[in-house]
Amino acid sequence: MARHPDPLTIPYKSWCYIHGYVLTGFEKLFELTGAHRFFTYLKQYVDAHVTRDGEVPAFTGESLDDMMAGSAIVAVFQRTGDPRYRKAAERIRRSFEEYPRNSDGGFWHARNLPHEMWIDGVFMGQMFLTRYGAVIGDRDACFDEAVRQIGIMSDRLAKGTSGLYFHGYDEARAVSWADKSTGLSCDVWSEGLGWYALVLAETLALMNPEDAGRRKVQSMLRGLVEGLARVQDPKTGLWYQVVDKGDQDDNWHDTSGSAMFVYAIQRAVELGCVDAALYRPVAQRGYAGVKTKAEIGTDGLVDIRDACDGVGVQNSYEDYVRYEKVLNAKEAVGSVLWASVIMEKPGRPSGLSSG
Numbered sequence: 240m241a242r243h244p245d246p247l248t249i250p251y252k253s254w255c256y257i258h259g260y261v262l263t264g265f266e267k268l269f270e271l272t273g274a275h276r277f278f279t280y281l282k283q284y285v286d287a288h289v290t291r292d293g294e295v296p297a298f299t300g301e302s303l304d305d306m307m308a309g310s311a312i313v314a315v316f317q318r319t320g321d322p323r324y325r326k327a328a329e330r331i332r333r334s335f336e337e338y339p340r341n342s343d344g345g346f347w348h349a350r351n352l353p354h355e356m357w358i359d360g361v362f363m364g365q366m367f368l369t370r371y372g373a374v375i376g377d378r379d380a381c382f383d384e385a386v387r388q389i390g391i392m393s394d395r396l397a398k399g400t401s402g403l404y405f406h407g408y409d410e411a412r413a414v415s416w417a418d419k420s421t422g423l424s425c426d427v428w429s430e431g432l433g434w435y436a437l438v439l440a441e442t443l444a445l446m447n448p449e450d451a452g453r454r455k456v457q458s459m460l461r462g463l464v465e466g467l468a469r470v471q472d473p474k475t476g477l478w479y480q481v482v483d484k485g486d487q488d489d490n491w492h493d494t495s496g497s498a499m500f501v502y503a504i505q506r507a508v509e510l511g512c513v514d515a516a517l518y519r520p521v522a523q524r525g526y527a528g529v530k531t532k533a534e535i536g537t538d539g540l541v542d543i544r545d546a547c548d549g550v551g552v553q554n555s556y557e558d559y560v561r562y563e564k565v566l567n568a569k570e571a572v573g574s575v576l577w578a579s580v581i582m583e584k585p586g587r588p589s590g591l592s593s594g
Contacts, residue, residue: 240276241540246284250569251549254297256363257569258284259307263366264576266314271580278318285315285324293326300334302349303364313370325375332371335364335384341410345391354410357552361392362434366441373445385442386452392435393459398427402466403483406431407552416554424552426559427482430570431550433499436463437577440506457512460503464513467500468521475531476524480547481559489560494532495546498574501525505581526582529575546571 247253249261262281269277288297289312299305309331316324339347341354348360365385372381396404407424409417416424439460446453470483477492478500479485505522507513536542546568553559 240280246280247287254288254295254305254308256304256307257573259310259363259366260570261573261576262308262311263314264573264580266311267577267580271584281311282315282319285311288312289323289327291323293323293330295327295330298331298334300331300338301351303346303360304349305363306331306334306367307363309367310370313367313374317374328371328375331367332375332377332381335368343391343395343410344387345395345408345410346388348407355414355552356392356395356408356410358392358396358404358406358428358431359434361388362438365389365438369442369445379451382442382446382450382452386456389438389442389459390452390455396423398483401469401483402462402464403427403470404432404435404463414552416552425554426484426556428550428553428559429478429480429482429493429496430499430547430574431496432463432482433496433503433574436460436467436503437499439463440503440510443510443512444506460507460512464504464507464518464521467504468518471500471521471525472528476526476528477532478525480562481556484556487556487560489557491545491560492528492532493546494529494543495568495571495574497525497532498529498571498578501529501578502574502581509581522582526578529578533575543567543571543575546574 243249246258246262249258262284265277265281288295309328312324312328316328339350341356345356346360346364347353348355348357365388368381369385372378395408398405404427405423406426406428407416409422412419412422439456443456443460446456470485471478472485472492475492477497479490480493481490484490501522504518508515508519508522532544533541544566545564547562548565548568550562
């Protein structure tokens with residue numbers, strides 16, 4: 240908030256997935272603390288984009304990334320009941336009806352990326368869809384679609400029985416990164432897998448016990464948590480940029496993906512999806528590692544190190560590990576915010592420092 244008093248200036252353009260992600264973190268801060276300045280900040284963003292008659296001029300529906308910021312609109316409607324926010328959210332909801340799909344029903348990552356499915360895309364689209372279903376309406380259809388998309392990702396991108404998932408899949412096998420036999424990308428990218436972990440955890444949190452697909456989501460989240468625990472670096476508690484190749488000398492610890500994993504694992508513990516005695520320590524070690532990547536800068540504000548900005552699907556392992564690191568990468572800032580909110584809650588088990 241100090242760096243960006245106007246939330247429209249949060250990188251990298253005024254309407255994009257990162258606003259939905261970061262501002263959902265502010266919503267979580269508001270829920271945790273009751274401090275209205277956090278909700279005011281979120282609402283300031285929404286009011287800059289929603290017109291008096293409920294239109295959202297900046298929304299294009301050209302990609303799943305474009306959907307995520309709509310979650311902020313749902314959050315404001317949930318707390319105000321103002322019909323213009325409902326109308327704006329309905330506009331985004333309708334865009335799913337004619338959004339392009341593969342033959343199995345999986346959404347393309349973007350309209351200009353035919354037949355490509357990216358593991359992060361399921362978060363961008365379904366985070367809005369599940370919030371819409373839970374708050375505004377059309378619940379069964381929204382959750383059925385979300386579970387369907389999550390399941391298709393699992394079916395297409397699973398890396399054997401590891402519990403982990405590749406970054407991308409191309410049904411046409413036409414892009415440079417796609418294996419000509421499987422359509423899969425080459426590696427398991429930390430942050431991409433982090434988005435998937437988050438959507439599993441957040442979808443499960445919003446589902447009712449009787450919802451169709453709940454057991455399926457629960458099973459996928461449990462398998463992912465187990466897989467992540469197996470590849471966590473025992474020395475630092477962090478996870479690597481290419482998650483399952485920590486034995487490579489040029490691999491490095493990715494702060495953004497690590498923070499996402501911390502949130503998802505702790506969320507799975509709180510939801511009773513996994514054994515707390517086994518997996519709460521995994522989240523605690525991870526959070527301790529994440530905090531080593533945060534330091535106070537010369538301006539007195541927190542800087543987040545060792546993460547990349549806007550990584551698309553890459554052609555090789557080398558491309559992932561050589562991708563430029565950026566101080567305060569926008570995704571990493573949001574990820575550390577989410578992890579901090581869940582791990583610093585009052586009543587958290589001992590063994591973690593606060594503040």
